[in-house]
Structures are given as C-alpha cells and as structure tokens.
Amino acid sequence: MRVDVCEVSWGVAEARIVREVSLDCPVGSFVGLIGPNGSGKSSLLRCIYRILQPDAGIIQLDTEDVWRLTARQAAQRIGVVLQEHSGEFDFSVREMVFMGRTPHKTLFERDSSEDVRMVEHALHQVGMLAFAERSFLTLSGGEKQRVLVARALAQQTRLLVLDEPTNHLDIRYQLEVLDLVRALGVTTIAAMHDLNLAALYCDQLYVLKSGSLVASGPPEEVLTPALIQAVYGVQAEVALHPATGRLHVVFLPRCTEVFR
Amino acid sequence: MTTSRLGFGTLLSGLSLLLLLSVTLAVMIGPVPLAPDLVWRVAFHELAPGLVTPDWEAFQRNIIWELRFPRVLLGGLVGAGLAVIGATMQALVRNPLADPYLLGVSSGASLGAVAVILFGFNWFGIYSLSFAAFLGALLAFSAVYLLALQGGRLTTGRLILAGVAVAYVFGALTNFLIYNADNGEQVKSVIFWMLGGLGGARWDYLGMPALALALGTLYLTVQARSLNALSVGEETAATLGVDTSRFRQQIFALCALLTGTLVAVSGGIGFVGLMLPHMLRFLVGADHRRLLPVAALAGAIFLIWVDVLARTVVAPQELPIGIITALLGAPFFLWLMRRNGDALGRR
Numbered sequence: 001m002r003v004d005v006c007e008v009s010w011g012v013a014e015a016r017i018v019r020e021v022s023l024d025c026p027v028g029s030f031v032g033l034i035g036p037n038g039s040g041k042s043s044l045l046r047c048i049y050r051i052l053q054p055d056a057g058i059i060q061l062d063t064e065d066v067w068r069l070t071a072r073q074a075a076q077r078i079g080v081v082l083q084e085h086s087g088e089f090d091f092s093v094r095e096m097v098f099m100g101r102t103p104h105k106t107l108f109e110r111d112s113s114e115d116v117r118m119v120e121h122a123l124h125q126v127g128m129l130a131f132a133e134r135s136f137l138t139l140s141g142g143e144k145q146r147v148l149v150a151r152a153l154a155q156q157t158r159l160l161v162l163d164e165p166t167n168h169l170d171i172r173y174q175l176e177v178l179d180l181v182r183a184l185g186v187t188t189i190a191a192m193h194d195l196n197l198a199a200l201y202c203d204q205l206y207v208l209k210s211g212s213l214v215a216s217g218p219p220e221e222v223l224t225p226a227l228i229q230a231v232y233g234v235q236a237e238v239a240l241h242p243a244t245g246r247l248h249v250v251f252l253p254r255c256t257e258v259f260r
Numbered sequence: 261m262t263t264s265r266l267g268f269g270t271l272l273s274g275l276s277l278l279l280l281l282s283v284t285l286a287v288m289i290g291p292v293p294l295a296p297d298l299v300w301r302v303a304f305h306e307l308a309p310g311l312v313t314p315d316w317e318a319f320q321r322n323i324i325w326e327l328r329f330p331r332v333l334l335g336g337l338v339g340a341g342l343a344v345i346g347a348t349m350q351a352l353v354r355n356p357l358a359d360p361y362l363l364g365v366s367s368g369a370s371l372g373a374v375a376v377i378l379f380g381f382n383w384f385g386i387y388s389l390s391f392a393a394f395l396g397a398l399l400a401f402s403a404v405y406l407l408a409l410q411g412g413r414l415t416t417g418r419l420i421l422a423g424v425a426v427a428y429v430f431g432a433l434t435n436f437l438i439y440n441a442d443n444g445e446q447v448k449s450v451i452f453w454m455l456g457g458l459g460g461a462r463w464d465y466l467g468m469p470a471l472a473l474a475l476g477t478l479y480l481t482v483q484a485r486s487l488n489a490l491s492v493g494e495e496t497a498a499t500l501g502v503d504t505s506r507f508r509q510q511i512f513a514l515c516a517l518l519t520g521t522l523v524a525v526s527g528g529i530g531f532v533g534l535m536l537p538h539m540l541r542f543l544v545g546a547d548h549r550r551l552l553p554v555a556a557l558a559g560a561i562f563l564i565w566v567d568v569l570a571r572t573v574v575a576p577q578e579l580p581i582g583i584i585t586a587l588l589g590a591p592f593f594l595w596l597m598r599r600n601g602d603a604l605g606r607r
Binding site: 074080095 | 350351354355356482483485486488489491492493495496498499500501502503504541545546547
C-alpha cells in the first residue's frame with residue numbers, strides 16, 4: 001500500500017507539534033522517522049493511525065483519505081505496534097493476538113479455523129508460540145513487545161505503523177523483529193531511536209526536529225555528521241560498514257581525552 | 261481458545277444446571293417447606309394449564325407462584341445484571357475497582373425512592389417507588405454524563421470524578437430527607453430499601469428488568485471483542501477498529517439504564533457488581549466473550565442464595581440483602597485473592 005502524507009500539521013492550543021510534514025512511502029517501502037524526543041514523531045504517527053486528527057493536510061492510503069474511512073476500515077488497512085502497553089486485565093498471549101482479528105470480524109461471527117491459523121502463524125513468526133497460553137501480564141517487556149508485533153501481523157494489514165518497535169527488546173530480538181517486518185514486504189512507517197538500526201533497515205529516512213521536517217532521503221544521504229550535530233546536538237562519525245554495506249554511526253563523547 | 265472451547269461449553273451447561281437447581285431449592289426453602297416436584301408441578305400448571313392436574317392446596321400454590329417464584333427470579337435477574345454491568349464497567353474505565361454504581365446511579369435512585377417513602381407520593385400506585393427510583397437514577401446519570409462530556413467526547417477520568425461528585429450531592433440530599441423525617445418507621449423502611457432487598461417482588465415487577473437485561477446482555481456479548489480491545493487500552497482499541505468515543509457513550513448509557521432498572525426494583529445491592537467479575541476472571545480469564553455469559557449465570561446463582569440467607573437467617577425477620585452480600589462475599593474474595601496472588605491480575 002502506498003502512503004502519502006501531505007503537509008500535515010497538528011497541535012494543541014498554540015503549540016504546533018507537527019508542522020506541515022510530508023512523507024512519501026512507496027508500496028513495500030520501509031520508512032523511518034528519526035529525531036530527538038519531542039520532535040513530533042509519535043504525534044505524526046498518531047495522525048496516520050487516526051488517534052489525532054490533523055489540523056491541516058491530508059493522509060492518503062493509495063487513493064483513500066485515512067480520515068474519511070470508518071474506524072473499522074482504517075483498522076483493516078493499518079496495523080499498529082504501540083510504544084507502551086498498559087492494562088490491568090489478565091488476557092492470555094493467544095487472546096491478545098486474537099484481538100488483531102477484531103477489525104475483520106462482524107458482530108456475530110466466531111473465530112474461524114483460518115483466524116486460528118493466522119494467529120498461530122503470527123505467534124510463530126515472533127517466536128512466541130510456546131508462550132501462547134501464558135498470561136500477557138507476566139511477560140517481560142521484550143516478550144510483550146513481540147506479542148504486540150504478532151497482533152499487528154495477525155491483523156493482516158498492508159501498512160504497518162511502528163512506534164519505537166524495538167524499545168524494550170534486547171539486541172537479538174531487535175534484529176529479529178525488524179528482519180521479520182522487512183521480510184513481510186509490507187509498507188512500513190516506523191519511528192526509530194537507534195540511528196544504526198534505522199540506517200540498516202530503512203529505505204528512506206525522514207528527520208524531524210521541533211515538528212518540522214529537516215531532511216529526507218536514503219540513510220547514506222541523510223545521516224551526515226553535520227545533520228546529526230544539527231538535530232541531536234552530538235558529534236558523530238559515519239562510515240559504510242564493510243560487512244553490511246550500510247551506513248554506520250559512531251557517536252563521539254564530548255570528553256574524548258578522558259578515555260585515552 | 262479452540263482447546264478451551266469444549267471446556268467452556270461444559271462450564272456454561274454446568275452453571276445453567278446449577279442455576280436451575282438453585283431456583284428449585286430457593287423456592288422450596290422457607291417457613292413452609294415444599295417438595296421439589298410440587299414446585300415444578302405448580303409452575304407447569306401456571307404456564308400451561310391442563311398439563312398437570314392440580315392436587316395441591318391453594319395456599320401452597322400462592323406461596324410457590326405468587327411469593328417465592330417472583331422473588332427468586334428477581335434475585336436471579338438482579339444478580340445476573342449487576343455482575344454483567346460490573347464486568348462491563350470495569351472494562352470500560354479500565355479499572356478493576358469500578359462497579360455498577362460508579363456513575364452515581366444508585367444515589368439518584370435512592371433519592372427518588374426515599375422521596376416516595378417519606379412524602380408518600382402515590383402517582384403511579386404500587387409502581388411509584390420503582391418509578392421514582394428509576395427517575396432518580398436517570399437524573400443522576402444524565403448529570404454525570406453531561407458533566408463528563410468534554411468537546412463531545414467522554415473521558416474516563418472526568419466520568420469517574422463526575423460520578424463521585426454527583427453521588428455525594430444526591431447522597432447529601434437523601435441524608436437531609438432522612439434526617440428531617442419524623443416517622444421512625446419510615447426511616448427504617450428507607451434504610452431497608454437502601455441496603456437492598458427483594459421482598460417486594462411480584463410478577464409484574466419482573467417484565468421490565470428481564471427485558472432490559474436480556475437485550476443488554478445480548479448487546480454486550482455481541483460487542484465483546486470491542487470490550488476486550490477497550491479493556492486493553494483506548495488507543496489500542498482505536499487501532500483495532502473500535503470507534504472508541506461512540507462505543508463508550510453507548511455502553512455507558514446502556515449500563516446506566518440497566519443499573520437504574522435493577523436498582524429501582526431491588527435497592528442498592530453492593531459487592532456483586534464489584535467483586536463477582538474478579539472472581540470469575542480467575543475462572544475463565546478476561547475475554548468478555550466468556551466472562552459476560554458466565555457472569556450472568558454466576559451472578560444469578562449467587563444472589564439467589566444470598567437472598568435465601570436473607571430471608572431465613574433471622575426468620576421471620578428479614579435481613580437487608582446488601583449486608584449479607586458484603587459479609588459473605590468480602591472474606592471469600594480475600595481468600596481467593598491470597599490464593600491466587602494479586603486479584604488485579606497475577607502480576
């Protein structure tokens with residue numbers, strides 16, 4: 001699914017949190033949003049998955065305006081993995097993933113064997129099948145995150161929106177989850193903290209600072225020491241890594257002499 | 261889910277059987293003990309005259325059909341309703357401490373009922389009390405609803421705060437009325453009503469609550485997937501296709517109307533709506549597709565038996581049912597909590 005975000009703005013009262021941001025996400029592309037905390041990444045994503053209604057601008061999925069869809073139609077098209085999970089109630093892992101089937105079911109419809117198969121497959125994909133009957137609340141942060149990824153997979157959408165998808169994961173699962181999402185070949189828009197992972201997995205990067213777009217393009221063009229300095233205020237060196245052929249960022253501490 | 265479905269079917273049938281058994285026993289038990297076959301022969305005769313030849317005394321029929329059956333069935337209806345509404349409210353505000361009275365409904369109903377008892381309004385004959393209680397419930401809920409509305413949306417935090425505030429105002433008015441009443445007998449009947457009781461049950465009280473409960477439970481069960489999503493999180497629910505704002509408003513209105521209907525015929529019966537859903541989550545998990553039907557059955561069974569106690573423990577006197585629900589239920593709940601770890605979800 002192709003996604004066009006055209007000059008979207010959103011704010012609260014006088015504060016402009018997102019300022020006329022445009023994204024262009026071709027079918028099957030993996031698009032990364034980067035930028036420091038509070039730069040508007042999450043807010044922009046929430047405009048896309050319909051939690052925040054933009055004050056201006058249009059978000060199109062193929063030819064449809066996201067905000068003209070019903071909640072159910074939107075959920076059939078967009079799968080979302082949220083940053084945080086809160087909840088007091090004790091669902092099993094399997095039940096959590098089954099919720100991904102919600103937008104595809106009519107009121108009186110029961111779970112079909114097809115649903116069961118999709119849920120099991122999604123659990124298998126994130127390596128959580130063995131945990132299916134466990135209580136979701138007893139899982140570690142990383143395990144929870146993988147279950148939520150599985151739920152988005154079970155939702156079978158042609159667009160995935162990920163807000164810091166690898167936040168709680170240890171390195172092995174960071175790579176596994178991103179590998180998995182890439183391999184799906186589904187259009188993906190992800191807010192990313194880790195610039196090296198962003199460089200490794202994203203086709204296109206969009207850099208936000210104070211709600212405005214300051215750069216965009218392939219990682220090798222965008223992630224320059226000058227840009228990192230300007231956006232994050234830190235010194236960095238970048239180089240193509242011989243093993244991956246992708247850009248690699250090394251951050252330089254202010255007090256390098258201390259380490260010598 | 262596939263593996264447990266068979267088990268779930270068995271559980272539902274088991275509970276249904278238990279409910280039938282409870283109804284039978286509850287009708288049998290009382291100052292005049294009655295045989296089980298007599299209970300059902302009288303019932304069949306009333307439902308389909310001609311099938312059974314009446315060989316019983318008129319007083320037996322009156323006790324079974326006019327006194328005990330309506331009362332037992334009302335207990336079942338109210339118990340089922342409170343448990344279902346409690347489970348729903350908890351999912352909706354994502355707080356396991358929510359109960360059906362969260363929206364100020366019972367305090368409104370109390371004010372209505374107390375006004376009728378003390379001032380003797382009699383505009384609707386024998387229905388005056390129920391009608392006034394329902395009106396009070398509706399008034400309180402409308403106040404809560406309007407106060408909580410913010411830019412056309414209901415927010416959970418404001419809803420709870422508005423509910424608490426409105427409950428205090430209505431409670432204060434009720435207390436004012438009671439304080440100024442000069443008839444001790446009236447005050448006693450007011451307090452008895454506020455603590456809940458099924459003593460006034462009659463067949464013609466059952467129709468409205470039964471209809472409301474059947475429709476309400478059906479609607480909620482059909483919406484169980486959305487309730488699941490909402491109980492996990494507001495934003496999650498939205499990403500799973502739930503129109504959260506509209507859904508919340510619908511469900512809140514439904515819960516308030518249902519609670520109002522039940523409170524009007526039974527007074528304020530505490531504990532059932534708060535604790536029973538917890539206990540049942542230990543049993544069947546948090547999925548509302550299973551929780552709601554089980555809550556309806558278990559709530560009915562629970563309240564039927566509590567009412568049996570209420571009318572037998574100090575017979576021929578009656579205890580307010582709310583006192584027993586709390587006295588019985590709370591220790592049992594604590595025992596369950598200690599056995600299962602954290603009642604809020606085994607964390």
